[in-house]
Amino acid sequence: MVSPTPLASSVPSSATTTPDAPVVDRVRALVRDRGTDPLTDPRGVRAAILDVLDDLAADEHAESSYVDVEAWAQELHDAVAGYGPLQRLFDDDAVEEIWWNEPTRVFCARRGRSELTTVILAEVQVHDLVERMLRTSGRRVDVSQPFVDALLPDGSRLHVVIPDVTRRHWAVNVRRHVLPAARLDDLVELGTLTTAAARFLSAAVVAGLNIVVAGGTQAGKTTLLSCLLNAVPAHERVVTCEEVFEVRLDRPDWVAMQTRQVGLEGTGEITLRRLVVEALRMRPHRLVVGEVRQAEALDLLVALNSGMPGMTSVHANSARDAVTKLCVLPMLAGENVTASYIVPTVASAVDLVVHAATGPDGRRRIREIVGVSGRVEDGVVETSDVFVTRRGELVRGLGFPPHADRFEAHGLDLAAILRES
Secondary structure (H helix, E strand, O other): OOOOEEEOOOOOOOOOOOOOHHHHHHHHHHHHHOOOOOOOOHHHHHHHHHHHHHHHHOOOOOOOEEEOHHHHHHHHHHHHHOOHHHHHHHOOOOEEEEEEEEOOEEEEEEOOEEEEOOOOOOHHHHHHHHHHHHOOOOOOOEOOEOEEEEEOOOOOEEEEEOEOOEOOOOEEEEEOOOOOOOOHHHHHHHOOOOHHHHHHHHHHHHOOOOEEEEEOOOOOHHHHHHHHHOOOOOOOOEEEEEOOOOOOOOOOOEEEEEOEOOOOOOOOOEOHHHHHHHHOOOOOOEEEEOOOOOOHHHHHHHHHHOOOOEEEEEEOOOHHHHHHHHHHHHHHHOOOOOHHHHHHHHHHHOOEEEEEEEOOOOOEEEEEEEEEEEEEEOOEEEEEEEEEEEOOEEEEOOOOOOOHHHHHHOOOOHHHHHHOO
16 A cells, blocks of 8 residues: 555545546546557556646645545546446445436445445436446447447446436446356355255256246346356357347357347347347357347247257246246237247247245245146146255255156266255
């Protein structure tokens, strides 16, 4: 830590005070003049900051005061190369989400629980922050495009809605991926999954079963989906389709695609349905749709029903609700898509549904794993409980997954795997 040093009065004596606009502008001008990229060259930004502070300290006409140079340099760095007053929330690994409905009320979530922070923004700061967040995404938000989803450089997902869709202020959500899990074993260590369930799911992935991850918002669906995909054999090619890049894989043969919003000319949009169609032409061994919400569910089901192993996630309150929802979403594709076609297609295309939920304590847990038998009775897809939650613990149910032959073909003893559960 640098010792307190006399600086000009234009630099406040409190290290927690928001930097004066003239000082920030001066640093930004120097960074710009030097051709420094704030996103990729933090050392260059810091050098510019220290040079500006040195210039201020050398100003003989200014009244001197003592400040902590290191802390004040950090404040300036946050304002120039970070997200200003929000940066301390981004630096906190416990913060899972940041959002605000109006500039003077900024919230965050830690371990599944929301809280009101002490951060207060001005309206102009909100616009500047959103513009800064969108800078690397190639996406925009304006009157003609009042919604935007984008990926931040650190992997966080940004969602913005502006007036007149909202009443008065910009509504901003930043969802961060802070759960330190990349594989099913990591989820076991975190208490999200039992060892027995993880062993079964890993075998199901290797066997090529089609898996749907279900759950509510912030239940950990994307993290679970990524962990399942990292269990795919290394020699297989994975193609993922998402609205915004969120799935994270550690494998050599992986193609990730995301949607694109309509351009200023009203053209250039690439939908999730288009991505699914294009993915089938890319020789995938596994096709993944990050999340199905609308008509893209039809394209995914058609692909899965043609023998293409895959995975997806869906918002649902339970595994059975997820199956029901998958029977409804494809009908959004057109009036000629009927339940008489969709219901048996879901029954034959989906093999497992894994439901995740956030408990009252804020912890994320797998609540049930349900097998889809492939049979339909009175218009209802039959399911069986492979794993269920009893007395707060995930335990072996009475049901069995479909396609025992696929496990056997990969040298996996399904009976032994379930017997050990």
